[in-house]
Amino acid sequence: MAMTGPMAKGEIVYKIYRALTYGLSPLLHLHLHWRKLRGLEHPIRGRERLGRPSLRRPSSGPLLWFHAVSLGEGMAAIPVIKFCSQRRPDVHILMTTTTVSAFEVLKDRLPANVIYQFAPIDTPAAMDAFLGYWKPNWIVIMESELWPNLIIGASKCGIGLALLNARLSAKSFRHWSRPVLFPLMSLLLPKFSLIAPLSSVQAIHFQLLQAPPFSIKFSGDLKYVVDEYEQKDTRHIEYLQKQLSQKQVWMAASIHRGEEEIILGVHNVLVQTHPDIVTIIVPRHPQHGQEIAEELQKGGQNVALRSQHKELIPGTSIYLVDTLGELRQLYKLTPIAVIGGSFFPGLAGHNISEAAAAGCAVLTGHHVGHFSHMVREMQQYNSLSVIQKRAFKFWTSF
Structure with a gap:
């Protein structure tokens, strides 16, 4: 049965987005190189941003991928990662961020069994390569990293999606509410099995943007959860x-x-x-x-x-x-x-x-x-x- 209404329009908007990100890939690669020259990308792990791994995926067992854009979101994810590791020791955990500052701090604070990579940019080639290599069973996205190629690609692969500490700033909410982008959000949000907003206001934002009511579970702000990290050298x-x-x-x-x-x-x-x-x-x-x-x-x-x-x-x-x-x-x-x-x-x-x-x-x-x-x-x-x-x-x- 063909989709109608906002979701059908969302499919059209997504096809345009995918075509644009495909066509603009060379410019995005140059942008990454420019960021590297400014010290904003890791000097030797830049390939990871293109979806090319620097580590091996475990040969067997399920894999849970946590993605956070930067240090604050990554720190908020650590207690959840530790909880998941304790409850399911058989599950391998992959962590990605996009910033060098997050890498420098988190590499010493994540549990030893967590695999760390830099997140791929949201181009079809980079995201498809990343998903194809790591083959995660579930993806946990922190806060507001709503990248269309990631979400649609994961959904097509049957990968479960969760959005923790979900939030949209007032500016982002107005942005996604525009007639040209609202259909795309109406397509993306129903792909999530769980959306945990950090406040009741944020829950309303996601509902207005067509998140299914059954997927929204209010859990409070994870940044209130203080992870007790012991520094090695104090x-x-x-x-x-x-x-x-x-x-x-x-x-x-x-x-x-x-x-x-x-x-x-x-x-x-x-x-x-x-x-x-x-x-x-x-x-x-x-x-x-x-x-x-x-x-x-x-x-x-x-x-x-x-x-x-x-x-x-x-x-x-x-x-x-x-x-x-x-x-x-x-x-x-x-x-x-x-x-x-x-x-x-x-x-x-x-x-x-x-x-x-x-x-x-x-x-x-x-x-x-x-x-x-x-x-x-x-x-x-x-x-x-x-x-x-x-x-x-x-x-x-x-």
Whole structure:
């Protein structure tokens, strides 16, 4: 029986999408090469992004594929991966992400039996090659990685699909609701056996985009689940804690370019009444650390870079953490944490629950994106304050 209505239109839109991604494949390959030159792709594992494996698939047994776009989504997946490994030791687990920063952190935090690969780009050749080689029995997608070639290809192969921590930003929801794209979403979402939205608002979004009601199971935000990871070497953190023990300190985490100017302004106010205060700045993208440090030094700040193992000598005002994988431990060293990615339009905030779990008083800007539900929940318990840029003046009473 032929499909009618939105799903039939969705088939047409998908055929156009598949043809476009096929035709644009050479340009997408060049784009990956350009990203590699900028340090945004792994220097020796780029073939994986084209669906070409660097590791062998286990010769027998079922395989469960977890896909997360970046570090935050990958961290949220770890407790689920561990749970699946405990319940089904016979199942092999494959984990993919798209960013180098996620790889650098997750490779040491995933269970030893997890196979790690970079995710293929959503072209027909790359995705078909990936699915054909790994032959997963189930695919668990984290948050909002709704790639048509992946979803349709998996469905045609009879692979089960689940979407965990499912969310669509207001912008994405408007995007997918457009007449030209709504039919495509109406085709994709019914392919999922399980959609677990991270909030009731997100559940409504997916229902309005034609997700079958039986597939939606509300489970809450997995980013609230803190995976207890024991660092292999904690000497550097312990030494830093000792250096900070006699100082007043606060931290600005996941700071995007431009936001460091706001943090510096706050620091300059605080230092008037607390001359020995240390401000810890953790850039969202550590590769910008040296550049940010040079700008701060030109402004008269004494900056210590963590990647260079600089000590906090008398007069050090800014401790700039340009490394990966230590944020959760750093939260334990400071009583107050400001979460970046939230002070300018176009940014979407970052996970605030890690700082709260470490016992920090948490502050965030107004632009929190899909973390708005988390902000509302934490405000109910007076454990978080949302502030505008101008409101930083109140810090003079710190």
